[in-house]
Amino acid sequence: xxxxxxxxxxxxxxxxxxxxxxxxxxxxxxxxxxxxxxxxxxxxxxxxxxxxxxxxxxxxxxxxxxxxxxxxxxxxxxxxxxxxxxxxxxxxxxxxxxxxxxxxxxxxxxxxxxxxxxxxxxxxxxxxxxxxxxxxxxxxxxxxxxxxxxxxxxxxxxxxxxxxxxxxxxxxxxxxxxxxxxxxxxxxxxxxxxxxxxxxxxxxxxxxxxxxxxxxxxxxxxxxxxxxxxxxxxxxxxxxxxxxxxxxxxxxxxxxxxxxxxxxxxxxxxxxxxxxxxxxxxxxxxxxxxxxxxxxxxxxxxxxxxxxxxxxxxxxxxxxxxxxxxxxxxxxxxxxxxxxxxxxxxxxxxxxxxxxxxxxxxxxxxxxxxxxxxxxxxxxxxxxxxxxxxxxxxxxx
Amino acid sequence: xxxxxxxxxxxxxxxxxxxxxxxxxxxxxxxxxxxxxxxxxxxxxxxxxxxxxxxxxxxxxxxxxxxxxxxxxxxxxxxxxxxxxxxxxxxxxxxxxxxxxxxxxxxxxxxxxxxxxxxxxxxxxxxxxxxxxxxxxxxxxxxxxxxxxxxxxxxxxxxxxxxxxxxxxxxxxxxxxxxxxxxxxxxxxxxxxxxxxxxxxxxxxxxxxxxxxxxxx
Amino acid sequence: xxxxxxxxxxxxxxxxxxxxxxxxxxxxxxxxxxxxxxxxxxxxxxxxxxxxxxxxxxxxxxxxxxxxxxxxxxxxxxxxxxxxxxxxxxxxxxxxxxxxxxxxxxxxxxxxxxxxxxxxxxxxxxxxxxxxxxxxxxxxxxxxxxxxxxxxxxxxxxxxxxxxxxxxxxxxxxxxxxxxxxxxxxxxxxxxxxxxxxxxxxxxxxxxxxxxx
Numbered sequence: 001x002x003x004x005x006x007x008x009x010x011x012x013x014x015x016x017x018x019x020x021x022x023x024x025x026x027x028x029x030x031x032x033x034x035x036x037x038x039x040x041x042x043x044x045x046x047x048x049x050x051x052x053x054x055x056x057x058x059x060x061x062x063x064x065x066x067x068x069x070x071x072x073x074x075x076x077x078x079x080x081x082x083x084x085x086x087x088x089x090x091x092x093x094x095x096x097x098x099x100x101x102x103x104x105x106x107x108x109x110x111x112x113x114x115x116x117x118x119x120x121x122x123x124x125x126x127x128x129x130x131x132x133x134x135x136x137x138x139x140x141x142x143x144x145x146x147x148x149x150x151x152x153x154x155x156x157x158x159x160x161x162x163x164x165x166x167x168x169x170x171x172x173x174x175x176x177x178x179x180x181x182x183x184x185x186x187x188x189x190x191x192x193x194x195x196x197x198x199x200x201x202x203x204x205x206x207x208x209x210x211x212x213x214x215x216x217x218x219x220x221x222x223x224x225x226x227x228x229x230x231x232x233x234x235x236x237x238x239x240x241x242x243x244x245x246x247x248x249x250x251x252x253x254x255x256x257x258x259x260x261x262x263x264x265x266x267x268x269x270x271x272x273x274x275x276x277x278x279x280x281x282x283x284x285x286x287x288x289x290x291x292x293x294x295x296x297x298x299x300x301x302x303x304x305x306x307x308x309x310x311x312x313x314x315x316x317x318x319x320x321x322x323x324x325x326x327x328x329x330x331x332x333x334x335x336x337x338x339x340x341x342x343x344x345x346x347x348x349x350x351x352x353x354x355x356x357x358x359x360x361x362x363x364x365x366x367x368x369x370x371x372x373x374x375x376x377x378x379x380x381x382x383x384x385x386x387x388x389x390x391x392x393x394x395x396x397x
Numbered sequence: 398x399x400x401x402x403x404x405x406x407x408x409x410x411x412x413x414x415x416x417x418x419x420x421x422x423x424x425x426x427x428x429x430x431x432x433x434x435x436x437x438x439x440x441x442x443x444x445x446x447x448x449x450x451x452x453x454x455x456x457x458x459x460x461x462x463x464x465x466x467x468x469x470x471x472x473x474x475x476x477x478x479x480x481x482x483x484x485x486x487x488x489x490x491x492x493x494x495x496x497x498x499x500x501x502x503x504x505x506x507x508x509x510x511x512x513x514x515x516x517x518x519x520x521x522x523x524x525x526x527x528x529x530x531x532x533x534x535x536x537x538x539x540x541x542x543x544x545x546x547x548x549x550x551x552x553x554x555x556x557x558x559x560x561x562x563x564x565x566x567x568x569x570x571x572x573x574x575x576x577x578x579x580x581x582x583x584x585x586x587x588x589x590x591x592x593x594x595x596x597x598x599x600x601x602x603x604x605x606x607x608x609x610x611x612x613x614x
Numbered sequence: 615x616x617x618x619x620x621x622x623x624x625x626x627x628x629x630x631x632x633x634x635x636x637x638x639x640x641x642x643x644x645x646x647x648x649x650x651x652x653x654x655x656x657x658x659x660x661x662x663x664x665x666x667x668x669x670x671x672x673x674x675x676x677x678x679x680x681x682x683x684x685x686x687x688x689x690x691x692x693x694x695x696x697x698x699x700x701x702x703x704x705x706x707x708x709x710x711x712x713x714x715x716x717x718x719x720x721x722x723x724x725x726x727x728x729x730x731x732x733x734x735x736x737x738x739x740x741x742x743x744x745x746x747x748x749x750x751x752x753x754x755x756x757x758x759x760x761x762x763x764x765x766x767x768x769x770x771x772x773x774x775x776x777x778x779x780x781x782x783x784x785x786x787x788x789x790x791x792x793x794x795x796x797x798x799x800x801x802x803x804x805x806x807x808x809x810x811x812x813x814x815x816x817x818x819x820x821x822x823x824x825x826x827x
Contacts, residue, residue, distance in 0.1 A: 006590030015582065020696055021646055023675030028648045028693060032578040034586055042585040044578055048550040049693045050648050053725030055535075056559060056566050068722065075650035075746075091440060119653070138660045145657070155657075156650055156746050218465050218495055221524035232495060239498030240411045327479075330440045331491045331503060333468065344471045344491065348479045359469040359491070367527040370585070393649050396550060551727065552692040559726050568726055572691050 001034065013041055016378065020049045024127045024382045027392030031369065031381075038377050043370040047363075047396055054397040058356035062322025063089060064163060066356060071157035073341075073358065074394040076119045077112035079148075080336040082161030087242060088332035088343040089163045092325050093296065100288040101165045102243040106281045107178060108151075108160065109243075110274035114185055115144045116337030116389075117225070117267040121192070124264055124386035128205050136191045140184040147177050163323060164298060165291025175282050182275050189268060196264075206261035210372040210384035213258065220368035223361050224339025226388055229266045230258030236335035248277045260380075263387040297323050322351025331359075338362055338389055360394040415499035423462055423502055430454045435505055443489070443503040451506055452516045455490065459521055464492035464500055467518075470528040472536035476562040485510045488538060490518070508538065517542040535560035545584060553577070633768040637681070637707070638760040639669040644680035644704070646697065649687030650746040651714040658749040668756055677703040682759060683736075684752075688716035689729045701736040707771075709762065711755045712738045715745040 001013045019030035028049035034042045054073070058066045070085045071078040083105050090097065097105075118137040125133030145155050150171050152158040160167050196202050212222075214230045227234055233252045237245040253269040255262030291298060299318045300311035327349035333342040339361030346355035365388040372388075373381040420442045424434060430453055432444040446454050458464045468491040475481050484507040494500035506515055517540040519525040529540040530549040537558040540546060548555060552572040557564055583593055645655055658665050665671050674680040677700050689697055701710070712732050715721030718741045720730035732738060739762060740755045747755075 001593065002595035003586060004592040004594055010594065013586075015579070017578075020693065021675075021700060027652065027687075030578075032582050034582055041591070042582060042589055044581045044585050046578055046581075048548075048552070049690060049696075050688060051550040051690055051692065051727050052688050052723045053559070053566070053727045057723065057725055060566060072650060072722075075653060119656075135660060138656070142657065142660060142662050155748060156654060216523065219523040221466055221468060221522070223466075227495075234495045234498075238410065246410065327437070328439060329435075329437045329443065329473075329489070329503075329505075331469070331501075333493070340468070342468055342491065344469060344489065346473055350479070354478065355471070355473050357469065357471040363527065364524050367524055374589075564726070566725055570691060570726070572695055574695055 003034075005036075011036060018381070024385060026123055026386065026390055027395075029366065029390060029392060029395065033373070033378065033381070035378060038379075040373050040376055040378055040381060043373050043381070045366055045369050047366060049396065050392040051396040052393075054358065055356055058353055060352075062351050063325055063353055064318075064322060066353065067161065067163075068157070068159045071159055072393050073360065073397065074116070074336060074338060074362075074391045075156055076391060077116035077337045078157050079108050079152075079160050080112045080116075080334075081341060082159060083109060084332075084334035084336060084341045085343055086161045086163050087334055088330070088345055089323070089325060091332050092328065092330050092345060092347065093163075093294075093323070095164050095292055095294060095297065097165050097243075097292060098289045100169075100286065101290045103281050103284050103286075104166060104170060104290065105161070106243050106245070106248075107278055107285075110277050110281075111144055111147070111178065111181065113274050113337045114271045115141050117271050118188075120337075120386070120389040121264055121267055124260075124383070125196075127382050127386045128202065130195065130199075130202065133192055133195050136188050136195065140181060140188045143181045143184050147174070147181060150174075150177070162291060164294060165289075169290050175285065178278060178282060182278060185271065185275060189271060192268065203261070205380075205383055206264065206387075207259060208257065209260045209376065209380045210387065211257055211259045212368070212372060216368065216371060217258065220371070221364035222339065222368065223364070224335070224337070225266045225270060226263055226339065226365055228253060229255035229262040231256055236333055236340055242334070245277075248280050250274075250276050260383045260387040267389075324349065324351055325353075333359070336361065338391065338394070339365070341394075358394075358397055360397065362388075362390050362395040366390055366395060411499040416501075419462075419500050420502075423458075426457065426461055427454060430457070432504075438503065441501060441503065443505055445505045445507065448506045448508065448515050451504070452518060452521075454504060455518045455521055458492060458502075458504070462500065463494050463497060464502065466493050466495050467491070467522040467524055467528070468493055470525065470532050472532040472538060472560065474536060474560065474562045484508055486513060486536060486538060488515055488532060513537060514539050514541050516540070519543055534558070537561070544588075545581065547581075630767050630769055634764045634766060638763040640672075641668070641670050641682050641709075641756065641759060641763070642672045642674050642680045643670055643682045643684045643711075644674055644677055644700075645684050645686060646700065647684075647686040648689065648693065649714075649716065651686035651717070654746045654749055655684065655686050655713070655752065658752050663749040663753070665753075665756075668753075668760070670756060677701075678705060680704065681707065682709050682711060682756075684711045684713055685717045685732050686713045686746075688721070688723055689732050689735070690727050691729060692727070694729055694735050697732065698735050707763075707766075709739045709759050710736060711752075711759065712741045713752060713755070714747045715743060718743065721745055 001015055003011055003013055005011055014035040015032065016035055017032045019025040020028040029047050031043055031045045033040045054069055057069055066085060067082055070081040073081045118141050122134045122137035148158055149155055152160045212230050214232050217227050217230045231254050233254050235252045238252055250273045253266050253273060255266050295314065300315045304311040305315050325347040327347050329346045331342055331344045333340040341361060342359030344357040345353060348354045372384045423442060427444060430446055430450040432446045432454060435443040435445050437443065471489040473487040473489065475485055486508045488506045488508065490504045492502055508515060515538055517529060519529060527549060529543055530546060532538050533540060533546055534548045534550050535558055551559065554572050555570050645652060647655060657663060683701060683704055712718045716723060717732050720728050740758045742751045742755045744751055
């Protein structure tokens with residue numbers, strides 16, 4: 001393509017298409033670039049290759065039937081999405097979940113956060129040519145998966161959250177397993193820091209690449225680790241605490257430059273903070289119920305259903321008609337691994353949601369992708385893409 | 398380098414009192430635009446404004462109230478909503494403040510089906526560009542003044558707007574060929590000050606050869 | 615030892631067996647990963663499961679270098695043309711795995727934008743269940759592909775291919791012959807006309823000189 005540059009030069013630009021099926025696009029997304037030599041003059045992103053109709057499907061079922069679908073939004077940390085959705089519905093119902101459920105949610109949430117951050121960093125390491133980092137980081141993730149299997153029965157898409165609590169209590173030996181994983185995570189973190197921190201190749205590929213200013217990041221609605229990497233200490237867990245996050249002792253991690261290196265390292269540092277929270281939460285794990293005994297949300301157990309007429313009717317009603325959420329419109333944002341995952345819920349007072357709108361954190365990050373890569377080299381765009389952690393399921397819903 | 402401990406400032410925590418104070422202040426500040434508190438949201442603050450005041454309201458919210466982040470734009474279709482009287486469509490804007498966590502609010506604009514037009518706010522927030530494209534794609538709401546209003550989640554050959562209540566969930570539509578991003582790239586280049594002198598001729602989506610091997614049912 | 619090796623430096627086998635043995639132990643997958651199943655495929659690659667045990671650790675991201683197309687995740691209508699094109703780009707011999715419920719049948723997603731199973735677009739050899747499939751299930755699918763590979767006959771395929779080529783060649787020869795005969799006929803006609811023309815000129819010249827000596 002022959003163009004006249006703003007400086008008045010006549011130049012031949014090459015148009016290069018990347019994706020939707022490319023080794024470094026982590027799922028299906030696509031961007032097309034106009035290259036001036038090796039530098040990117042302009043870039044345009046295109047999404048929607050994994051648009052699976054979450055919002056249309058959510059309108060068809062009851063409020064509880066949305067839960068398995070939320071698993072498949074950010075599939076690297078499925079349970080965080082469950083809890084975020086449950087929290088939004090619980091707020092509308094005005095339900096306070098029991099103490100034990102809160103603590104388990106915090107533990108599971110933070111372990112999921114570690115797993116998600118590790119996947120992002122592992123994929124970034126792989127894209128930058130460091131297979132060693134990939135294997136170190138996946139090691140502790142596999143151990144986490146084993147806990148999930150024992151706890152929920154599934155590896156990836158767990159559906160562990162329930163409106164008003166949890167699917168079931170933890171198994172015997174849960175605490176020891178979590179502590180063992182914490183140890184592995186610490187070891188892996190140490191190894192990965194040894195791998196990356198002073199590695200000349202890694203630093204050359206990441207430092208001062210794909211910089212983002214805080215003003216632009218806020219204008220583009222960035223949240224989570226990517227916003228914190230630009231130096232803005234914004235975290236929903238600290239700002240609007242839920243599940244007693246304010247009582248744990250931990251810090252918000254921020255970066256300074258907002259480049260690829262900061263985004264990757266903020267994730268690793270956040271994993272450390274999550275370890276702190278998990279260790280404190282394990283000490284608070286006291287016996288108690290894991291779901292509220294509110295007849296509006298509680299599905300009666302099978303033992304009661306077989307003996308009690310009222311429980312039978314209650315179960316029948318809650319399964320067929322669904323939970324009756326009071327009519328209204330409400331937005332509730334929860335901090336997940338990628339940033340603030342928001343649910344805008346519209347209820348007409350029946351058992352079916354009228355509208356469920358997801359506010360995916362990836363969407364905002366990919367919308368600003370051209371700001372990151374324009375002016376840089378084409379090889380750096382791959383580093384930029386892996387550092388903002390795009391999960392296609394969440395991006396396109 | 399970013400590690401825990403250094404460069405950490407303790408953020409301000411949102412309290413119910415601060416949120417309440419903000420709600421009152423916001424209602425007072427937005428009174429001049431005819432903003433009315435919506436009864437539908439007892440859990441937070443939602444104001445309804447007329448669409449001709451939308452741009453001015455959002456500008457005031459950003460500059461005077463300090464709501465510096467646009468979280469989401471939500472389209473809602475009220476066709477068949479229980480006991481509902483009013484325009485069929487609504488567009489909701491969700492805002493929050495990054496530095497002052499107690500500040501969160503929503504703005505709602507009601508639009509009739511016959512005149513589905515809302516002024517754009519993509520000049521105020523960077524993210525509004527894509528979010529408005531999404532609402533256009535799903536509901537067919539036209540954002541006046543939007544620089545590049547085209548489909549984002551569905552493919553180019555899609556007919557209709559899938560999240561409307563009268564679109565059947567199972568109406569599937571095949572795509573015959575891949576999407577074509579050339580015009581968008583040219584637009585982006587032109588917005589950066591480049592001028593296109595010559596277009597490459599190799600790729601022309603209307604050519605028979607390009608469509609070979611595509612799916613058409 | 616060395617003498618023995620020199621003396622017995624060959625073994626006899628069937629060509630089919632040796633070709634299939636080579637093929638089935640180096641099946642290089644092309645992961646068309648779109649959603650959750652792709653993450654499980656990444657787990658399959660790591661040391662607890664270790665896909666390199668069956669010689670498939672080389673994940674190629676170009677269809678030109680791979681044998682197995684593993685479709686991992688939901689295929690939407692926006693993606694369908696791309697998947698079809700990638701399938702067409704794969705070199706023969708090729709096999710396809712539909713990994714997970716979404717690729718097999720659409721899974722939980724039954725909506726306006728999802729293809730209900732990739733067999734609407736491309737042929738599939740092995741289907742795996744699960745949402746997402748476990749790494750063990752992916753191994754099972756690879757074993758199924760291996761079985762399928764070892765059942766194939768290279769010689770039979772070669773025969774077919776040769777037959778096709780022979781037919782093509784014959785058709786082409788016939789066409790060339792016809793073209794040649796047409797061409798020669800046209801050429802002969804042309805020469806005839808030329809000769810006629812020359813003859814006429816000569817006659818006219820002779821007549822001219824006769825009249826104007």
